[in-house]
Amino acid sequence: MVRRGQADGEGPPPPRPRGRRAAGADTRGELLAAASAEFAEHGLDGTSMRGVARRAGVDPALVHHYFSSKEELFTESVVTAQYLPLAARSLSGVTREDAAETLVRTVLLVWGRLDGRGALRAVVASVARSEVARDLLRELVLRRLLLPLVRRLEVDEPERRAALVASQVVGLGMVRYVVRVEPLASADDETVVAEVAPTVARYLFGPLPPLPGTPPS
CATH class of the missing domain: 1.10.357.10 (Tetracycline Repressor, domain 2)
Known part of the structure; x- marks a missing residue:
């Protein structure tokens, strides 16, 4: 049965990637870029590890994996x-x-x-x-x-x-x-x-x- 608004042969949209990135991805570099943007927008006090994870599109645990x-x-x-x-x-x-x-x-x-x-x-x-x-x-x-x-x-x-x-x-x-x-x-x-x-x-x-x-x- 095809759901309303969903074309034949289409499944639900894929979930947003979480956790570790694929091999070869510059995960650490992406986290640093996301952090730099967060700090520029919100300052040190207004930035959180969760906010950096959200901007980078990863689970917050991954940010803590790279940065204590x-x-x-x-x-x-x-x-x-x-x-x-x-x-x-x-x-x-x-x-x-x-x-x-x-x-x-x-x-x-x-x-x-x-x-x-x-x-x-x-x-x-x-x-x-x-x-x-x-x-x-x-x-x-x-x-x-x-x-x-x-x-x-x-x-x-x-x-x-x-x-x-x-x-x-x-x-x-x-x-x-x-x-x-x-x-x-x-x-x-x-x-x-x-x-x-x-x-x-x-x-x-x-x-x-x-x-x-x-x-x-």
């Missing part, structure tokens, strides 16, 4: 995909003379934009409780941003110098935007650059004390 939290999803879909290229472009042409000041200005730009979206505190909270989020932030700040910059400057001990610079710029973001310690929190960017860049320059180019167990150079 909304903050981790935000870090990868927005911070890594959007802010890392912005920072990389800003630092692409630096020289030894302007590296420290340009780096501090770039960090202030990125931290400030994240803070303006109400996202920096969520990212920090995610890093505090998630090893995956810590790995993401380490990859973002150290491996994909600072270490390539330090290596381009052709200095000795690039890994050590990059780690020292990371301690300064990540700490700057925490103190200025998360903990909001005054007068640093309300200082204008150029004042912060003038105050912080000399320390970054010392980490980049100054002599480093020998590590324990190694002879001085």
Whole structure:
């Protein structure tokens, strides 16, 4: 018996795909694209893992399979995909003379934009409780941003110098935007650059004390 409004030989419409995608599908990439669109429309607070799943056309369990939290999803879909290229472009042409000041200005730009979206505190909270989020932030700040910059400057001990610079710029973001310690929190960017860049320059180019167990150079 043919139902009213249904032509002969036609079955009901196929169900919407749920769960895992077919082999070869870029499921993770599709989830990141859906998340980026959700965050752009609704912000961090207004976005849910269920909303990302709905936009991607998958079961919410699949989103949780790839990402342990909304903050981790935000870090990868927005911070890594959007802010890392912005920072990389800003630092692409630096020289030894302007590296420290340009780096501090770039960090202030990125931290400030994240803070303006109400996202920096969520990212920090995610890093505090998630090893995956810590790995993401380490990859973002150290491996994909600072270490390539330090290596381009052709200095000795690039890994050590990059780690020292990371301690300064990540700490700057925490103190200025998360903990909001005054007068640093309300200082204008150029004042912060003038105050912080000399320390970054010392980490980049100054002599480093020998590590324990190694002879001085």
